[in-house]
Amino acid sequence: MFRTDTLQITPEVLGLVARIDEFKGAWRALGTLAPDRLSALRRVATIESIGSSTRIEGSKLSDREVERLLSNLAIKKFDSRDEQEVAGYAELMDLIFRAWEDIPFTENHVKQLHQILLQYSQKDEWHRGGYKTNSNSVAAFDENGTQIGIVFETATPFDTPRLMAELVQWINDEREKAVLHPLLIIGIFVVVLLEIHPFQDGNGRLSRVLTTLLLLQAGYTYVPYSSLESVIEASKESYYLALRQTQGTIRSDAPNWHPWLLFFLRSLAEQARRLEKKVEREKIVLAALPELSLQIVDFAREHGRVTMAEAIKLTGASRNTLKQHFRDLTERNHLEQHGSGRGVWYGLK
Incomplete structure (x- = not known):
């Protein structure tokens, strides 16, 4: 099990949490746009999220190509691996947005979400919805989809079931105790999940969908209207660096949570800032x-x-x-x- 008693609550961490929570409270007033306007904002954010999250993992589809694919989603025929991955991500996000209040946070449900994520991916048919059976390591890719190096080693297939059981138990206990701030709980969960890397493939994409699910369940109801994934894509080098700096220490006596939590909270603050800017522009400029x-x-x-x-x-x-x-x-x-x-x-x- 990992330790959280070494967690550093620095002034910057406190400031970021306060800024994000301030926007969470203000959203009740900001989110009073007409339903059709909110629907348009959500569709754009969804397209950005799907495009960015799959490109982080090596996909080459642009947001425009993602949008075109989503408009034909009912056809259920996807020619390339990129299209298969986008289609699965889109259906999983739609499920999260519709049913987040009714999804218990259990290992079985995490596995089910993974299965939905990879439902159209032919190459992943043999392992979707189940923990990994082969060793995997996390690779970084450049903008052309070419692997540029190994970011970090992950848990063994033997250790994965135990570590996942501990992690899911930890987050449910922490959410119930409510001692740690919800944003810190979510941030720690995500970085430990990626350190375990429990599935053969799809871990990065699933971690970003689970982030959205956990944020919604914690009351951050604005997240469907602004893409966190596009913020991460724009800072991909910092994303990998923060992961590497924290994940190498998680199983030590003194885990260094700070690099990852700082990146995570900065990204959430930028997500909120972008949405605030969009909504204010809608209200002030477009009203005329x-x-x-x-x-x-x-x-x-x-x-x-x-x-x-x-x-x-x-x-x-x-x-x-x-x-x-x-x-x-x-x-x-x-x-x-x-x-x-x-x-x-x-x-x-």
Whole structure:
């Protein structure tokens, strides 16, 4: 078992926790946007999360390609390994967002979530939903998906069932005792889970989904509307460094939780900051836009882009009327034009 009595609660840790909790409280007021606006924010965040979390593990699909794949999710036919992984991640996130209040935190449920994550991945069929039977180590990948080195060694297959039983028991006990702050409990759980690396594959993706589940269960109900995964992807080198600095000490007499918890809390604070900025922009700036312009912006936010043909179909307005709205939105820095002629399209600025 690991020790937490060496945990350092520094002024920066306290400040980050306070900032995140302040946003958690403010979300009740910030989150009063219309349901369609909240739905659009959540869809964009979901696309970003799926794209970022799978790219951290070596996928090459862009957010635009992820969005296109999600719009055809009902087809259930995925040609590449990247597409299979994205589809599984998307369905698991949807389940978490719908049913987080009803998911008990047990080993069996963690295994079930892993099975859903890899349900479309043909190469993972033999091990999904079960703890690893072969040794695995954590590799780091560059932006091209090429392995650049081993980050750290993980628990043996023999030790994994015992270590997972201890970890799940620990988090349930800590959540019930409520001595440690929930954010610290979640942060410690995640870094120990990744140190064990209990499944043959999918551990990183599963850890990020479990982070979202635990945050929701701890009352951080804003997390579906802002992508934590995209924050981590933007700081991938720091992510691996923090993991390595803490994980090498977890089984020692003096675990150094500080590097990982600092990275984890900074990432959560950035997630909240991004969402606050988006919501304030929605309320202050978009409130002054005409209804037609709002429809165009909402479509661009939900789908990643909008064309003139899509705007005509969406609104029923004439091409000349819409041209003026596109011009105004571009001049006011809400949209950015890409391409020219028949191939022109607009994305969010």
